Amino acid sequence: MERYEKITKTILEIESLFNVKEWEINNIHVWPLLRIEIYYYLTKNAYQANFQLEKNNNFKYYYSKIRTSIVNLFYQFPFLIRFIVNTIFESKKSYDFLYLGNQSSYTIINEDTFDKFYDPIRITLSQKGLNIFKLEIGRRKTNGNLPQNIIQPIVDFYGFLGIIKSTKSAKTNISSTEFDEFIAYCNNHELNFPAFDIKSLIRRTNKIISVSKYFTKIIRKYKIKAGIVICYYSDTAMAFNYSCYKNKITSIDIQHGNQNENHLAYGNWRSIPKSGFNLLPQFFWTWGPFEYNLIKKWASKTNYHNCILGGHIFIDYLKKYGGNFVEKKRVEKLKSKRNRPIVLLTLSWDTSKENHLKHCLFAMSKTYNEFNWWVRLHPLMINEKERILKLFRKYDIEIYEISEPTILPLPFLLESSNVHITYSSSTAIEAAKFGIPNVIFSDYGRLHLSKIIDPSLVRFANNSNEIINYLHYFCNKTNLKYVNIDASYKGYSFLINLAKQAV
Numbered sequence: 001m002e003r004y005e006k007i008t009k010t011i012l013e014i015e016s017l018f019n020v021k022e023w024e025i026n027n028i029h030v031w032p033l034l035r036i037e038i039y040y041y042l043t044k045n046a047y048q049a050n051f052q053l054e055k056n057n058n059f060k061y062y063y064s065k066i067r068t069s070i071v072n073l074f075y076q077f078p079f080l081i082r083f084i085v086n087t088i089f090e091s092k093k094s095y096d097f098l099y100l101g102n103q104s105s106y107t108i109i110n111e112d113t114f115d116k117f118y119d120p121i122r123i124t125l126s127q128k129g130l131n132i133f134k135l136e137i138g139r140r141k142t143n144g145n146l147p148q149n150i151i152q153p154i155v156d157f158y159g160f161l162g163i164i165k166s167t168k169s170a171k172t173n174i175s176s177t178e179f180d181e182f183i184a185y186c187n188n189h190e191l192n193f194p195a196f197d198i199k200s201l202i203r204r205t206n207k208i209i210s211v212s213k214y215f216t217k218i219i220r221k222y223k224i225k226a227g228i229v230i231c232y233y234s235d236t237a238m239a240f241n242y243s244c245y246k247n248k249i250t251s252i253d254i255q256h257g258n259q260n261e262n263h264l265a266y267g268n269w270r271s272i273p274k275s276g277f278n279l280l281p282q283f284f285w286t287w288g289p290f291e292y293n294l295i296k297k298w299a300s301k302t303n304y305h306n307c308i309l310g311g312h313i314f315i316d317y318l319k320k321y322g323g324n325f326v327e328k329k330r331v332e333k334l335k336s337k338r339n340r341p342i343v344l345l346t347l348s349w350d351t352s353k354e355n356h357l358k359h360c361l362f363a364m365s366k367t368y369n370e371f372n373w374w375v376r377l378h379p380l381m382i383n384e385k386e387r388i389l390k391l392f393r394k395y396d397i398e399i400y401e402i403s404e405p406t407i408l409p410l411p412f413l414l415e416s417s418n419v420h421i422t423y424s425s426s427t428a429i430e431a432a433k434f435g436i437p438n439v440i441f442s443d444y445g446r447l448h449l450s451k452i453i454d455p456s457l458v459r460f461a462n463n464s465n466e467i468i469n470y471l472h473y474f475c476n477k478t479n480l481k482y483v484n485i486d487a488s489y490k491g492y493s494f495l496i497n498l499a500k501q502a503v
Contacts, residue, residue: 003443004043004262004443004444004447005262005447006191007039007042007043007191007262008261008262008264008268010042010189010191011035011038011039011264012268012270014038014182014185015035015270015271016270016271017185018178018181018182018185019178019271020034020035020271021271021272021273021277022173022273023172023173023174023179024172024173024174025170025171025172025174025201025202025205026170026171026172026202026205026206026209027171027278028205028208028209028242028278028279029273029277029278029279030174030201030205031271031277032233032238032277032279032280033201033204033205033235033238033279034196034201035264036233036264036265037194038186038193038194039264039265041193041194042191042192042193043444093222094222094223095131095132095133095222095223095224096125096130096131096132096224096225096226096499096502097121097125097130097131097132097133097224097225097226097227097228097495097499098132098133098135098215098218098219098222098224098226098227098228099118099121099132099133099134099135099227099228099229100135100136100137100227100228100229100230100236100237100240101115101117101118101134101135101136101137101230102136102137102138102230102231102234102237103136103137103138103379103380104138104230104231104378104379104380105117105118105230105256105379106379107407107408107409107410108327108407108408108409109322109325109327109409110325110326110327111326111327114409116313116314116317116409117230117254117256117313117314118132118134119317120313120314120316120317121228121254121313121492121495122134123317124492125492125495125496128492128496130495130496130499132228133149133218133222133224134149135149135151135218136149136150136151136152137151137152137155137234137236137237138150138152151214154214155211155214155236158210158211158213158214159207159210159211159235159236161210162203162206162207162208162209162210162211163203163206163207165203165206165210167199167202167203167206170202170205170206172198172202174198176198179198182196183195183196183197204235207235207239208235208238208239208242208279209239209242211235211236211239212239212240212242212243212246213243215227215239215240215243215244216243216246216247219243219244219247219249220247224247224249225249225250225498225499225502226244226249226250226251226252226495226498226499226502227240227241227243227244227249227250227251227252228251228252228254229241229251229252229253229254229281230253230254230256231253231256232251232253232265232280232281233265238279238280241278241279241280241281241282242278242279244281244282245278245282246278249502250282250283250498251281251282251283252281252282252283252284252285252308252495253281253283253284253285254285254310254313255284255285255286255287255291255310255312257425257426258424258426258429258448258449258452259286259291259294259295260290260291260294260448260449260451260452261294261451262447262448263448266284266291266294266295267294267295267298268298269298269299270298272298272301272302272305273302274301274302274303275302275303275304276302276303276304276305277305280305281305282304282305282306283305283306283307283308283494284299284305284306284307284308285307285308285310285491286307286308286309286310287310287311287312287429288309288311288312289309290451290452291307291452292307292308292309295307308490308491308494309490309491310490310491310494311490311491312430312433313491314409314410314411315411315430315433318409318411318412319411322409322411322412325409325412327408327409327412328412330404330408331404331408331412331413331415331416332416334374334401334404334405334408334416335372335416337372337401338372338399340370340371340372341370341371341372341418341419341471341475342371342372342374342416342417342418342419343367343371343372343373343374343417343418343419343420343421343471344374344376344405344413344414344417344419344420344421344431345360345364345373345374345375345376345421345422346376346378346410346420346421346422346425346427347375347376347377347378347381347388347422347423347425348378348422348423348424348425349378349380349381349384351423351424351442351444352378352381352384352388352423354391356423356442357391357423359441359461359462359463359464359467360421360423360441360464360467361391361392361394361395361397362395362464363464363467363468363471364392364395364397364400365395365396365397366464366468367468367471368397368398368399368400369399371471371475372401373397373399373400373401374400374401374402374404374405374413374417375388375400375401375402375405375406376402376405376406376410376413376427377402377406378425382406385402385406388402389402410427410430411430411434414427414430414431414434414436415434417431417436418436418474418475419436419437419438419439419470419471419474419475420436420437420438420439421438421439421440421441421467421471422438422439422440422441422445423440423441423442423444423445424440424442424444424445424448424449425445426449428440428445428449428453428458429449429452429453431457432452432453432454432457432458435457436457437456437457437458437459437474438453438457438458438459439458439459439460439461439467439470439471439474440458440459440460440461441460441461441462441467445460446460459473459474
């Protein structure tokens with residue numbers, strides 16, 4: 001845990017040593033790019049380090065990008081053609097909102113594909129006579145039934161145009177001396193920083209500007225009044241935010257997971273211009289008071305950023321409409337298969353290797369006859385199911401459920417569970433909303449979740465024996481009680497007022 005706290009402390013130290021809030025390239029604030037890049041590189045083994053290959057080998061970097069884009073275009077080609085045709089021949093229709101999704105929010109409702117963030121918003125707004133236009137980015141294979149506007153190949157094309165643009169004409173106010181000192185700080189630090197250079201940063205800003213031009217075309221064509229995004233801090237999502245900023249419309253990030261002071265995409269922004277960062281969303285829709293106060297603390301120091309106490313969109317939707325959904329009955333049927341306490345294990349796509357899960361795997365191997373283990377893969381892990389099954393076989397885990405828990409709506413699973421267990425998934429926050437206790441078996445999870453969840457609903461385990469002991473403890477303590485703050489209606493009121501004010 002000390003290692004993760006040191007990462008936060010180090011990044012905040014950079015903000016105190018260097019004038020990062022003023023760093024701009026072609027009028028783009030670049031500190032958000034660097035800050036989030038450093039944060040993810042150091043905490044998640046560089047899984048989101050966007051240009052690490054470029055620094056070491058330009059050929060490998062561009063080859064990997066081009067190859068991925070070609071493969072991506074091949075399997076998304078039918079969706080792309082449908083989207084282009086619809087865009088060309090669609091009548092001059094206007095939309096109130098533009099929504100940017102990322103393929104990781106799908107579940108099943110009444111045996112049909114359902115986006116747990118987009119669809120509740122779409123349904124609620126349509127009841128008020130408002131409409132929303134959805135775009136989707138992502139690089140994984142897509143279910144042929146998904147009614148989505150896949151634009152990843154278009155984004156790749158615009159991004160490529162930006163990357164190949166000359167870096168010599170870039171305008172920047174970054175002092176070469178200060179940037180050299182920043183690079184020296186990174187190179188000499190005991191933490192293993194990613195390497196940075198100004199040309200790579202210029203190419204990245206060129207890419208963002210180029211992609212933002214595509215979003216600008218959509219915003220202007222459909223007379224969009226506000227933009228909504230899930231997971232704002234990818235390069236494409238930042239290009240979306242920047243386009244909203246340039247077109248003077250509101251951008252809103254919808255909370256999709258954990259937000260705390262050590263998640264440096266959301267917390268502890270200490271060096272920020274009074275006018276805000278133009279790559280960040282203007283508003284942050286939060287699940288509850290903890291996240292709201294976290295963001296308000298720094299956003300209130302600007303005249304641009306703000307937050308909304310919006311509530312959990314999907315949980316509130318199911319609470320209102322989900323009583324008769326087919327999937328609720330499927331969960332009840334699954335529950336009736338074995339008369340054992342149910343332990344729901346949620347896996348995250350970036351922390352599901354054997355070294356992450358070994359303590360939990362040992363606990364499963366000793367208790368699969370005692371507990372009914374439900375295993376839920378993250379939506380981005382669908383193609384990794386066989387790898388997880390091999391791990392279970394390696395540890396002689398014979399009885400568990402994985403197929404149904406992976407596709408059924410998470411809130412229905414939580415309602416039926418006795419305990420939720422995870423390495424670090426933000427599902428722990430959602431479980432606590434149902435009064436379901438959590439067992440978390442990592443220092444990383446302790447760092448990010450300990451201050452958010454009621455202490456009575458969480459235990460942090462260091463080994464398999466502690467996991468088993470806490471499971472026994474909680475299976476006798478579970479008290480299902482949904483915590484409802486009715487905040488989602490405030491969020492929707494905000495969206496409705498936005499649309500009315502923009503008329």
